[in-house]
Amino acid sequence: MTDDTKFHHGDAPETAPIVEMKNIEKHFGNIIALAGVSFDVRPGECHCLLGDNGAGKSTFIKTMSGVHKPTKGEIHFEGRPMSFDSPRDAMEAGIATVFQDLAMIPLMSVTRNFFMGREPTKGSGPFKRMDVDRMNQTTMDGMRSMGINLRAPDQAVGTLSGGERQTVAIARAVHFGAKVLILDEPTSALGVRQTSNVLATIDKVRKQGIGVVFISHNVRHALAVGDRFTVLNRGKTLGTAKRGDISPEELQDLMAGGQEMAQLEGSLGGTV
Amino acid sequence: MTDDTKFHHGDAPETAPIVEMKNIEKHFGNIIALAGVSFDVRPGECHCLLGDNGAGKSTFIKTMSGVHKPTKGEIHFEGRPMSFDSPRDAMEAGIATVFQDLAMIPLMSVTRNFFMGREPTKGSGPFKRMDVDRMNQTTMDGMRSMGINLRAPDQAVGTLSGGERQTVAIARAVHFGAKVLILDEPTSALGVRQTSNVLATIDKVRKQGIGVVFISHNVRHALAVGDRFTVLNRGKTLGTAKRGDISPEELQDLMAGGQEMAQLEGSLGGTV
Amino acid sequence: MTDTTPQAVVDERLKSESFGARLMKRPELGAIAGVILVTIFFLITADPAMFTLSGIINFMTPAAQLGILAIGAAMLMIGGEFDLSIGSMVAFSGLFFAAATVTFGMPLIVAIPATFLFSAAVGSLNGFIVIRSGLPSFIVTLAFLFILRGLSLVGLKLATGGSTQLRGVRDAIEGDWLAPIFSGDAFGGMFAWLAERGLVETFNNGAPKVPGLPIEIVWFVIIALLATWVLLRTPAGNWIFAAGGDANAATNSGVPVRRVKISLFMVTACCAALVAIITVMDAGSTDARRGFQKEFEAIIAAVIGGCLLTGGYGSAVGAFFGAIIFGMVVIGLTYTGFDQDWFQVFLGGMLLIAVLFNNAIRKRVTGER
Amino acid sequence: MTDTTPQAVVDERLKSESFGARLMKRPELGAIAGVILVTIFFLITADPAMFTLSGIINFMTPAAQLGILAIGAAMLMIGGEFDLSIGSMVAFSGLFFAAATVTFGMPLIVAIPATFLFSAAVGSLNGFIVIRSGLPSFIVTLAFLFILRGLSLVGLKLATGGSTQLRGVRDAIEGDWLAPIFSGDAFGGMFAWLAERGLVETFNNGAPKVPGLPIEIVWFVIIALLATWVLLRTPAGNWIFAAGGDANAATNSGVPVRRVKISLFMVTACCAALVAIITVMDAGSTDARRGFQKEFEAIIAAVIGGCLLTGGYGSAVGAFFGAIIFGMVVIGLTYTGFDQDWFQVFLGGMLLIAVLFNNAIRKRVTGER
Amino acid sequence: QNIIVVSHGQANDPFWSVVKNGVDEAARQTGADVDYRAPETFDMVAMSQLIDAAVNQEPDGLVVSIPDADALGPSIERAVSAGIPVISMNSGSDVAAELGAELHVGQSEFDAGKAAGERLAEMGGTNALCVNQEVGNVSLDLRCSGFEEGFGGAVTVLPTSNDPSEIESKVAAALASDESVDTIMALGASTAGEPSVAAAKNSGRDILVASFDLSASFLESIVAGDAAFAIDQQQFLQGYLPVVFLAMNARYGLVPGGDVPSGPNLVTQEKAEQVIDLSAQGIR
Numbered sequence A, B: 001m002t003d004d005t006k007f008h009h010g011d012a013p014e015t016a017p018i019v020e021m022k023n024i025e026k027h028f029g030n031i032i033a034l035a036g037v038s039f040d041v042r043p044g045e046c047h048c049l050l051g052d053n054g055a056g057k058s059t060f061i062k063t064m065s066g067v068h069k070p071t072k073g074e075i076h077f078e079g080r081p082m083s084f085d086s087p088r089d090a091m092e093a094g095i096a097t098v099f100q101d102l103a104m105i106p107l108m109s110v111t112r113n114f115f116m117g118r119e120p121t122k123g124s125g126p127f128k129r130m131d132v133d134r135m136n137q138t139t140m141d142g143m144r145s146m147g148i149n150l151r152a153p154d155q156a157v158g159t160l161s162g163g164e165r166q167t168v169a170i171a172r173a174v175h176f177g178a179k180v181l182i183l184d185e186p187t188s189a190l191g192v193r194q195t196s197n198v199l200a201t202i203d204k205v206r207k208q209g210i211g212v213v214f215i216s217h218n219v220r221h222a223l224a225v226g227d228r229f230t231v232l233n234r235g236k237t238l239g240t241a242k243r244g245d246i247s248p249e250e251l252q253d254l255m256a257g258g259q260e261m262a263q264l265e266g267s268l269g270g271t272v
Numbered sequence C, D: 001m002t003d004t005t006p007q008a009v010v011d012e013r014l015k016s017e018s019f020g021a022r023l024m025k026r027p028e029l030g031a032i033a034g035v036i037l038v039t040i041f042f043l044i045t046a047d048p049a050m051f052t053l054s055g056i057i058n059f060m061t062p063a064a065q066l067g068i069l070a071i072g073a074a075m076l077m078i079g080g081e082f083d084l085s086i087g088s089m090v091a092f093s094g095l096f097f098a099a100a101t102v103t104f105g106m107p108l109i110v111a112i113p114a115t116f117l118f119s120a121a122v123g124s125l126n127g128f129i130v131i132r133s134g135l136p137s138f139i140v141t142l143a144f145l146f147i148l149r150g151l152s153l154v155g156l157k158l159a160t161g162g163s164t165q166l167r168g169v170r171d172a173i174e175g176d177w178l179a180p181i182f183s184g185d186a187f188g189g190m191f192a193w194l195a196e197r198g199l200v201e202t203f204n205n206g207a208p209k210v211p212g213l214p215i216e217i218v219w220f221v222i223i224a225l226l227a228t229w230v231l232l233r234t235p236a237g238n239w240i241f242a243a244g245g246d247a248n249a250a251t252n253s254g255v256p257v258r259r260v261k262i263s264l265f266m267v268t269a270c271c272a273a274l275v276a277i278i279t280v281m282d283a284g285s286t287d288a289r290r291g292f293q294k295e296f297e298a299i300i301a302a303v304i305g306g307c308l309l310t311g312g313y314g315s316a317v318g319a320f321f322g323a324i325i326f327g328m329v330v331i332g333l334t335y336t337g338f339d340q341d342w343f344q345v346f347l348g349g350m351l352l353i354a355v356l357f358n359n360a361i362r363k364r365v366t367g368e369r
Numbered sequence E: 001q002n003i004i005v006v007s008h009g010q011a012n013d014p015f016w017s018v019v020k021n022g023v024d025e026a027a028r029q030t031g032a033d034v035d036y037r038a039p040e041t042f043d044m045v046a047m048s049q050l051i052d053a054a055v056n057q058e059p060d061g062l063v064v065s066i067p068d069a070d071a072l073g074p075s076i077e078r079a080v081s082a083g084i085p086v087i088s089m090n091s092g093s094d095v096a097a098e099l100g101a102e103l104h105v106g107q108s109e110f111d112a113g114k115a116a117g118e119r120l121a122e123m124g125g126t127n128a129l130c131v132n133q134e135v136g137n138v139s140l141d142l143r144c145s146g147f148e149e150g151f152g153g154a155v156t157v158l159p160t161s162n163d164p165s166e167i168e169s170k171v172a173a174a175l176a177s178d179e180s181v182d183t184i185m186a187l188g189a190s191t192a193g194e195p196s197v198a199a200a201k202n203s204g205r206d207i208l209v210a211s212f213d214l215s216a217s218f219l220e221s222i223v224a225g226d227a228a229f230a231i232d233q234q235q236f237l238q239g240y241l242p243v244v245f246l247a248m249n250a251r252y253g254l255v256p257g258g259d260v261p262s263g264p265n266l267v268t269q270e271k272a273e274q275v276i277d278l279s280a281q282g283i284r
């Protein structure tokens, strides 16, 4: 922690955190992506993870969802120390993630991508099979609730537009998010209507007691739904603030790593 | 054009357009992605292309940059009818593009990606070779001017963070953009500082007489740099407005295809 | 606004699509055009004997043996890996099976499961090394191509005391109740009945020219149906496509990629074992060259059938038709009057034309590009 | 704020990296560990004659012939395509060359360029079909594998009046001034001089065991250097990596992917032609089996050397070492006391161990995972 | 003593495995240290390199087969000039002396084919198939062309792979499409011969089947009258004798004064019974 930050530390937890990460470090060969980051998520809160490009946000949430093993540091899940061997383990524990690269298979259909790894089945014994109708229906509904009308559920994901594809990933995570929902820049490719739907969805699942980790570069989006804000910079935490304790301009300043921004004409208000 | 739009049509051109596209249609098999779109870019202007997810924006600019051949419609470049056979043709005519999927090779280094297809050489005859030092220098400088400090120019693009990768694509296009610069959601993965740099860069190149096509879902970004605004919806143009003729709220409404948006608490102002 | 009905059932952004186009979009059916083309070609050029019942069974038999391997190879390719060791695996599990029956005198009910178990173990070893080392499966299974082939030779010499051929399988399994499931002809009674009524050609002595449907064809069809069911209708199928499409993305989405891939290696090895058992029982012997280059032909058939070498795309039915095309072309030339020196030129040319035709038809019908 | 110097030269997010780690990160050098391992193995097990000068030259000769093909194949693989027809191409251009010199009595100055031109034309036909049809190069070049092999047979029978072996090349090119560039040994004078001074072993009769450096080794080294230069230092090299890494992204970034790929097919075919010319001149004859399965071995060598089958990654130097490993293992067994029956087991085992070792060392040194 | 054998046939080829058994037997009996080497496919370039490798080890004797004198000549001459005694076997009887070999043990493939062809013609064959499981392998091609010459009648070469079921189908196809075929000459007993017998049987016609080399199953067919005869080169001797000769040469300087013909030897119904067991052990 540096001294000149305007951050207030988050208060002591009201409820016990679902996931708690302590002093996580992650090195790739000689590259140090995370140099000791601590973070926690509690049920029913939306915890925003903010920071400049390359700060290590995605790397951090990947250690949380079992993709990377941390080089150092501890992970506690519902109070118990835990080490996920694969994303599947994390998922089974109830963590659903929208990765920044979306983790979709372009050649497969929307429905198949939606249920990949957790297909509902019907029938039993040797006749156990995927419940294709239900899968298609769920997919179309999930997409529609995010504001996208798919032409058909069997369109290949590779032929979807950027925003449509992102919506599939979000709808999927929301559908399967049991205890923690991690969203890595979920709204980056979305239109205004879809964005507002996603923000509303975050609000909705939070009310159901799910903990949400929300990564964004958009200060306004973060402030609209976030309860707490943690800012990363160059692989380290700058600190955590609670909603209401920090102004948009201060937050934006921290996200930029404290560096000057280009001066812009036009209708940008205080925040980019 | 539908009747209830609040759009004003753009005025007659002050200067002749560099690229003019008339009634472009594009079908993929039985999918109609574009159903007749007209559009033009003039030197020194920033023309924003807006619209909901799946409206056809990316497909449209891909026909402009030679990736797709339009199913129907005409393209005029500097007044002459033109049909680009490949992106290379378009590039040689002076059109540089940042594609939404960035068109980068993950296994190759940042420098090699930056200059891919247009490598500077030194020496002559059989000793003609890539000018590696200059390439590295240019890359690092280009990235720095966008607000990213790379660790090393030979890092593989696949290991960069989402925003870093996007910045490489933008810096590359700016470096090679001779007459027209097309940016498909360039700021989607960028941090606040990088975003403001990109918006400032758009402003700078526009002043040099380059025509910029800027696609965004962020109303505030569009209004900050745009001179004209064209809105697409479901493969059709809703119309074109000039800067100052339209309010942020009206524009946002059009971008959402006129549909209702979710109501949100929090600090979102009039626009998402 | 034009669009005020978000739940609209008919989307104005879709053109209507012909039935043919919808059919041809399925990778399963891509290879059908090739089958038809090749059939027409031989109808014109070949001796009519080729398309009598006995002629058809004659070219379907090698096609079925190849096809069983090709379906295994296709599933593995869809899952993003190769197995170059299946040809050698045929020889090796053939040796294992023959030694079990002849040298150790096991009954089939023991020998056959043992052979499958053993092959699956070798397959899983392949898979395990690929997964653990992260090396391309090409190079790992290539090593096993050599190793298994070499071990077959060594094992044969050991089992026979110096010869490269181990025989006597037919005597050893004589009368075993399991034998008819893995060797000989199925529906023999039906064919005899048909022959009596003149529906099947007969020899002068009245015996039907075709004593029955060779059992490998039955297996071939069953396996193709089973593989298609698994690929299209079960979660496992979804995982196979995902693992091959992008192993990273699949892992991140919770697909147990390692388990899927190792299972696929085992399935492929079992397909090889099945072919080995069938051919060894039919021939009554095995030798060191069994299955030579079959890995190659299996991959060819899978690719003709539309599998992508890069994984994540393809179908079992495609491999089914691919094997038939390959079998038909290989055997077909013998029925024509062409000079046999031209065999390879002809084989290559036919393969090329068949896949080009497939491709052209598919593009045409689906309106791609 | 910790970070107030954006132009900082030292980045705190980087650990210092050992020299070894930096070296091993290069795909070029990955295969070196394998070479060392194999060398140590043979130093222990093989007759010491293997590592005398003549022994080294003896295993380097096949390694060089394979290596020339492997470098071509590696470049093509980096560019994202396969060429399975190179083995048949060796036979076919060998026939072309032999027929040109023997049957038509052309001098080398005509025959050699004609052979290269002709091979390049076939290569570009391969490439053209791949590009135009969009079919995988695997299946297209596979067709040419059969076609060219078949044409070689037909051509040989035509040229010889029925035999599958065309002889007499050595007489036909006797005394041609171009011959020393493509056949025999280089630096013969130097070796004789060295032998006189006892620096090169001699046979009992005083003749040097090594008359010179076989010309293919010289070509092998030159081509490896040239290919490395092209790949690492020229725009064309950048285009090759881009085309193989992601053809779509490369096209969209302005790389002339089609042109690059067709050129690569031509280069690969020319490598095959070079090997054909060298071996035909050295052997003095050609037959229908020349180059059989060389496409396979070339791909093996390239993969051992670190090329990815999916394209976009690899190196010429890797293929260089890959070919040496393969050559060493194949010939090395001759110097050991192992029974020939075990040859394939041995070959497969050595390959597997060499690549596993490579991989383990690389991961270890670069700290991956 | 150290003796190296370099042949052009792979260790898993049924024919060559018998040669190798002969080599091993000789090694056991003479106590010599014998290595058998062969390229992985019929590849003259690779074979010449194996000979070079052998010469580098300066053995006390070298046994080679010479299917292509042009390609192998220089390597053999190098061995001779290095003072290594060379005996050629199997193929190359015409060039052996010229290249400096002490003697040749074997039989020309062409002559064997010719003998078989003459015999089948005698037995009444008029239109024959020559089933070649490895087209381009010069020694197999020679068998076929020898057969063609001896047979006199119409001969169609049927190229196949090594796969028995494919061979059976192809032979069946050839029989079905040409009713006048009455003779089949297979170039290898276990690969091509056995499936040819099966196809001939299934065709319901009366067809003469003969084969090169021996295999136990094919011999049984001869006994049963389903096949006419097999041509045996007694290739066991081609492996055995040269090694013994070279061992004797190294030990006592003894070497026979002329070539040794190891065949041809037609195995017909009368003789077949006796050799079945030997064949099953890889001796015939």
Ligand SMILES: Nc1ncnc2c1ncn2[C@@H]1O[C@H](COP(=O)(O)OP(=O)(O)OP(=O)(O)O)[C@@H](O)[C@H]1O
Pocket: A028, A031, A032, A033, A051, A052, A053, A054, A055, A056, A057, A058, A059, A060, A100, B159, B160, B161, B162, B163, B164, B189, B191
């Ligand atoms: N596999 C890897 N190998 C090497 N370096 C890596 C790897 N993955 C990430 N990095 C480096 O680690 C740093 C952090 O990356 P990360 O993706 O976590 O950033 P981020 O905060 O998500 O940025 P963005 O906002 O741009 O998405 C980057 O500088 C990146 O170059």
Ligand SMILES: Nc1ncnc2c1ncn2[C@@H]1O[C@H](COP(=O)(O)OP(=O)(O)OP(=O)(O)O)[C@@H](O)[C@H]1O
Pocket: A159, A160, A161, A162, A163, A164, A189, A191, B028, B031, B032, B033, B051, B052, B053, B054, B055, B056, B057, B058, B059, B060, B100
């Ligand atoms: N190759 C293709 N095949 C089939 N359909 C396609 C293809 N490419 C695009 N489409 C369809 O065309 C429509 C327009 O896609 P496009 O990518 O142009 O949208 P967009 O306006 O860029 O959306 P976004 O803002 O989400 O990026 C989408 O509905 C998409 O599904």
Ligand SMILES: [Mg+2]
Pocket: A057, A058, A059, A100, A184, B161, B162, B163
């Ligand atoms: Mg990120």
Ligand SMILES: [Mg+2]
Pocket: A161, A162, A163, B057, B058, B059, B100, B184
């Ligand atoms: Mg888009």
